[in-house]
Amino acid sequence: EPEVTQTPSHQVTQMGQEVILRCVPISNHLYFYWYRQILGQKVEFLVSFYNNEISEKSEIFDDQFSVERPDGSNFTLKIRSTKLEDSAMYFCASALTKGAGEQYFGPGTRLTVT
C-alpha cells in the first residue's frame, strides 16, 4: 500500500539554524500539506500546496517558513531561523482530490530546537 514518507525521523538543531524537513507524498497525489503537533496538543494546519503554489497558509506559517516541490516526488518544509517554540512533530500529508476528506499522513519528523 502506498504511503507518505518523511525524513529525517528526528532532527535536532540549535536556535537560529535553518532546517529542511523532507517528504515524499504518494506518487499520484496532487495536494500536499504540512501540519505540526506540539507535544500533547492537537494537530495544527500549517500550509497547503497545489499546482506548485501555496493554496492556503495559517498564521503559524510566517516568513520564516517556506515550502517547495523541487522535483516530481519531494515536498519540503524549510524553517529559516528556528526558534525554541518551533519544536514539534511535523507531519506531511497528501491527497488525491480536494473535495474528499481523506488526507494521508506521513509518520512525522520530530524537530527539537535547543
Next chain:
Amino acid sequence: GESVGLHLPTLSVQEGDNSIINCAYSNSASDYFIWYKQESGKGPQFIIDIRSNMDKRQGQRVTVLLNKTVKHLSLQIAATQPGDSAVYFCAENRGGGGNKLTFGTGTQLKVEL
C-alpha cells in the same frame, strides 16, 4: 471562536465491547467531518469520513454519526480490540482554497483485556 472539540479526554473499554467517541463542532459550514486514529509515535491515520449532507456512514467495524441539529459527531467502534488503543481525533474540512483540516483535541481510547 469556531472550534472542533472533544467531550472526553480518556475512554477505557473492555475488549470486545463497543466504543463511542464523541466530538462537538461549531462550524456549520464544514463540508466533511473526519475521524483519525493516532498511535504513539505515528502520524494520524484516516479512519472514516462523512459528508455534511449525510447522517450516518459505516465502515469496517466503525460507524460515524453526524447530528447537525446539535452539531455533534461520534465514532462508534464495534467489538473493540487491543489494537484500537490510540488517540482519536475528529477533524473538519471546511473546503475553501486550501482544503485544510481543523483538528479537535483528541480522545485517548484504552482497551482493557
